[in-house]
Amino acid sequence: MFLVDWFYGILASLGLWQKEAKILFLGLDNAGKTTLLHMLKDERLVQHQPTQSPHRKNLVLGKLSSKLSTWEVIRLLAGSGKITMLSCIALQLCSLLLVNFHEDFSKVDNTKSIEIDPSVRHGMVDAVVYLVDAYDKERFAESKKELDALLSDESLANVPFLILGNKIDIPYAASEDELRYHLGLTNFTTGKGKVNLADSNVRPLEVFMCSIVRKMGYGDGFKWMSQYIN
Numbered sequence: 001m002f003l004v005d006w007f008y009g010i011l012a013s014l015g016l017w018q019k020e021a022k023i024l025f026l027g028l029d030n031a032g033k034t035t036l037l038h039m040l041k042d043e044r045l046v047q048h049q050p051t052q053s054p055h056r057k058n059l060v061l062g063k064l065s066s067k068l069s070t071w072e073v074i075r076l077l078a079g080s081g082k083i084t085m086l087s088c089i090a091l092q093l094c095s096l097l098l099v100n101f102h103e104d105f106s107k108v109d110n111t112k113s114i115e116i117d118p119s120v121r122h123g124m125v126d127a128v129v130y131l132v133d134a135y136d137k138e139r140f141a142e143s144k145k146e147l148d149a150l151l152s153d154e155s156l157a158n159v160p161f162l163i164l165g166n167k168i169d170i171p172y173a174a175s176e177d178e179l180r181y182h183l184g185l186t187n188f189t190t191g192k193g194k195v196n197l198a199d200s201n202v203r204p205l206e207v208f209m210c211s212i213v214r215k216m217g218y219g220d221g222f223k224w225m226s227q228y229i230n
C-alpha cells in the first residue's frame, strides 16, 4: 500500500516511524521549505512557484511577528490569505499527512480563515525545522532576525530546533561554521549524535548542512531531531 510504503520508506529512514509529531517548517522565502516537503512527501523533486500571494509585498511581517506569537501569525496570514517571508507550514507527520497536506496556504479560500487542526496550537509543536539558504549570504542577517524571534517565542519554548543550511550543492555556499557564526549559534548548539538533554531544561538545537535537491544532509538532521520527539 502506498501509504504504508511511504511511511515506512521515508519516516523509518528519518527515525520518525511510529512517532506522532507536529513539525513546523519555517524559513525565509526561497529557503527550500516546499522543496523539502515534496521530497519528504513523495521523494520527488518538484519545480514550483514561490509559496506566496500577490499581496505579499504589502505586508510587513517583521513588525507583526515580533508582536504576535507564531500561531497568531499563522492564523492571521491564513485568515487573510497572505503568505509572507515566513511562510509557515504546520505539518503532521505520521498522522494523515497526505490528507491534511496544505503546502500552500495562499491556495485556501481567502475569505474564510483556514482551520488549523486543533491539536496544532499554542504549545503543541513538537519540533521546528528552520531552513536557511546557505548560498544567500546577503540574507543571513534577515534570517537570523526571524530565527531569534522564533527562539524567543513563548509558544515554542523548549521546542527542539533543527536548523538546515540548504543548497550546499552550490559552489561558495556558506560552510557550517560560517552559518553558525552568522546566525549567532556558535555557542548555542547542543551537539550532534545522541545527547541526553532530558533533565537539563536546555532546548535541543543543532545545525545540519544539506542539499535537498541532492537528497543529502537533511536525513541526518531528522534523525538527530527524532531523538527529542517522543
Ligand SMILES: Nc1nc2c(ncn2[C@@H]2O[C@H](COP(=O)(O)OP(=O)(O)OP(=O)(O)O)[C@@H](O)[C@H]2O)c(=O)[nH]1
Binding pocket: 027, 028, 029, 030, 031, 032, 033, 034, 035, 036, 047, 048, 049, 050, 051, 052, 084, 085, 087, 166, 167, 168, 169, 170, 210, 211, 212, 213, 214
Ligand atoms: N541548488 C539548490 N536549489 C534548491 C535546493 N532546495 C531548493 N532549491 C531551490 O530554491 C528555490 C526555492 O525553493 P522553495 O522550496 O520554493 O522555497 P520555499 O522556502 O518554499 O520558498 P517560499 O515558498 O517562497 O517561502 C527553488 O528554485 C528550488 O528549486 C537545493 O538543495 N539546492
Ligand SMILES: [Mg+2]
Binding pocket: 033, 034, 035, 049, 050, 051, 087
Ligand atoms: Mg514554498
